[in-house]
Amino acid sequence: MIFNISKIMGDIEIKGFLNIKIDAKIDVVNEIVKLKKEKNVIILAHYYQIPEIQDIADFVGDSLQLSQKAANNNADIILFAGVHFMAEIAKILSPQKKVLIPDMKAGCSLADSIPVDEFIKFKLNYPEHIVISYVNTSAEIKALSDIICTSSNAVKIVESFPKEQKIIFTPDKNLGNYINSLTGRNMVIWDGACHVHEQFSLEAILQIKKENPDAKIIAHPECKKPILLVSDFIGSTAALLKFTITDNSNKYIVATESGILHQMQKSNPNKIFIAAPPIDSTCGCNDCNFMKLNTLNKIYIALKYEKPEIILSEDLIKRAIIPIKRMLELSGK
Ligand code: 13P
Ligand code: SF4
Numbered sequence: 001m002i003f004n005i006s007k008i009m010g011d012i013e014i015k016g017f018l019n020i021k022i023d024a025k026i027d028v029v030n031e032i033v034k035l036k037k038e039k040n041v042i043i044l045a046h047y048y049q050i051p052e053i054q055d056i057a058d059f060v061g062d063s064l065q066l067s068q069k070a071a072n073n074n075a076d077i078i079l080f081a082g083v084h085f086m087a088e089i090a091k092i093l094s095p096q097k098k099v100l101i102p103d104m105k106a107g108c109s110l111a112d113s114i115p116v117d118e119f120i121k122f123k124l125n126y127p128e129h130i131v132i133s134y135v136n137t138s139a140e141i142k143a144l145s146d147i148i149c150t151s152s153n154a155v156k157i158v159e160s161f162p163k164e165q166k167i168i169f170t171p172d173k174n175l176g177n178y179i180n181s182l183t184g185r186n187m188v189i190w191d192g193a194c195h196v197h198e199q200f201s202l203e204a205i206l207q208i209k210k211e212n213p214d215a216k217i218i219a220h221p222e223c224k225k226p227i228l229l230v231s232d233f234i235g236s237t238a239a240l241l242k243f244t245i246t247d248n249s250n251k252y253i254v255a256t257e258s259g260i261l262h263q264m265q266k267s268n269p270n271k272i273f274i275a276a277p278p279i280d281s282t283c284g285c286n287d288c289n290f291m292k293l294n295t296l297n298k299i300y301i302a303l304k305y306e307k308p309e310i311i312l313s314e315d316l317i318k319r320a321i322i323p324i325k326r327m328l329e330l331s332g333k
Helices: 008-013 028-039 051-056 063-071 084-093 116-124 139-143 154-159 173-183 202-211 225-229 237-246 260-267 296-305 314-332
Strands: 041-046 059-061 077-081 098-100 130-134 147-149 167-170 216-219 251-255 272-275
Touching: 028 041, 028 051, 028 296, 041 051, 041 063, 051 260, 051 296, 059 063, 063 077, 063 084, 063 237, 063 314, 077 084, 077 296, 084 098, 084 139, 084 314, 116 139, 116 167, 130 154, 139 314, 147 154, 147 314, 154 173, 154 314, 167 173, 173 225, 202 225, 202 251, 216 225, 216 237, 237 260, 251 260, 260 272
Parallel strands: 041 059, 041 077, 077 098, 130 147, 130 167, 216 251, 251 272
Antiparallel strands: none
């Protein structure tokens, strides 16, 4: 027997990843390619996925590009190799399609930093404010927001409102403060953060810079202010990648999740990329444990059994799609 599928249906019901053993003789990549064709699947992968997943994906991108692709494709099934809130967006934008995620436990500490009941109470204190939420939020938080943004369009979205418009920004305090500093706004900012980007060590980064004075420091805006202050370039994952292609330096210290280094290295085979280290680790890199839950084996199982599947109520989809569509329309302009 190829699989140990003894309790498969029961396992599926608890919604997590199915602990199915795959026969070592199986060529998982080949099987994924076959299943993709057979079932008309598109595999969307975020830059933080392991290289093997990025390499089999039909499309690799940042949150904005992935949302745009999720809204516009001819597949019957979307396999989202990323985290839960990203797969939720795909479902909201393509509710008629089946959306699969390789591991239902692939969450996000930033999205978890804004519980719905606490935010409802918080919002009551600011009746004149509109809500701009970063894409790293649950569908319920999106449904309570006026418009969504990602790190690549946040400034554009904020600046689409008149200067005097009062704004609540959720949930990332580092990104929110960074936008305030760029736009001169005074947005009320939710006290949330990503455990990966909060962990980069300024001391270690400066030490690497000392040893490599020719290297540029590039950072994601979810990093803390001291890291952003010493950075030569700040941007979303896609913007960081683009910068390494267009910039004429040869060495970069990269302060974001280490998965992005795969595309950077592929696009710039002769350049050197150094993963910025976290405060408390010996690995020398910074991995998002949620993003890294996804594996090729789990993708194979998900495609074969069409589970775990993202299920959202019609009512939630109807409410959450409004601020997401507003963002996509503004981004397209
Ligand atoms: P990007 O939108 O830049 O891809 O970032 C998503 C994310 O989760 C960053 O931690
Ligand atoms: Fe969420 Fe941080 Fe992981 Fe991005 S890196 S998915 S913000 S936990």
